[in-house]
Amino acid sequence: MDEAENLSHTKWQCKYHVVFIPKCRRKTLYRQLRRYLGEVFRELAKQKESRIEEGHLMPDHVHMMISIPPKYAVSQVVGYIKGKSAIHLARVYGERRRNFVGQHFWARGYFVSTVGRDEAVIRAYIQHQEREDERLEQMNLLR
Numbered sequence: 001m002d003e004a005e006n007l008s009h010t011k012w013q014c015k016y017h018v019v020f021i022p023k024c025r026r027k028t029l030y031r032q033l034r035r036y037l038g039e040v041f042r043e044l045a046k047q048k049e050s051r052i053e054e055g056h057l058m059p060d061h062v063h064m065m066i067s068i069p070p071k072y073a074v075s076q077v078v079g080y081i082k083g084k085s086a087i088h089l090a091r092v093y094g095e096r097r098r099n100f101v102g103q104h105f106w107a108r109g110y111f112v113s114t115v116g117r118d119e120a121v122i123r124a125y126i127q128h129q130e131r132e133d134e135r136l137e138q139m140n141l142l143r
Contacts, residue, residue, distance in 0.1 A: 007069060015053060015067050015115035016074055017122050020082060021107045027059040033093070037062075040088055044081045048072055054123045056130065063126045065115060074112055082106040 004011045034057045045052050045066060055064040068077050086105035115122055 005067070005069070007071065010070060012070050013067075014070055015065055015119065017113045017115055017126070018064050018066055018074075018078055018110055019061055019112075020078070020110035021061040022105060023107050025060045025107070033089075037085065037089075040085050041081055044084050045077070048077045048080055050077050054126050056126050058130055058133065063129055065119075065122055065126060078110050078112070082110070 004013045006012075037057055038055060041055065041062075041064065042052050048068070050066055050068045050072070053065045053067055055062070057063075066077070068074055089105055
């Protein structure tokens with residue numbers, strides 16, 4: 001096992017590819033907010049003894065590869081990150097913009113997949129997702 005981590009009686013390597021969206025898939029994750037949210041997610045993950053290995057904020061969804069210790073359920077950590085980040089966004093940006101609905105910023109649910117041996121492939125996918133979306137959008141415009 002490469003890069004295995006330790007708990008008191010456990011060696012582990014549990015990484016997950018997680019994707020979630022804002023309510024109604026609003027394209028609200030732009031410029032200043034995009035840069036700010038990455039740090040918020042990292043800090044919240046750290047509070048659950050987890051680590052965001054790779055991440056990319058698209059205009060209408062979030063991709064991240066996150067390492068979560070086996071003592072926590074994936075749903076527990078993702079729910080914590082989504083809930084606390086929504087509350088934080090409402091407090092910081094809620095007075096400036098009306099379309100932030102506080103604790104209901106993120107849509108219910110998320111996509112999760114275990115990383116396993118395909119870590120490099122998933123890292124590349126997360127890093128290049130925005131370029132790929134733009135390429136597909138250009139192809140659709142040519143039709």
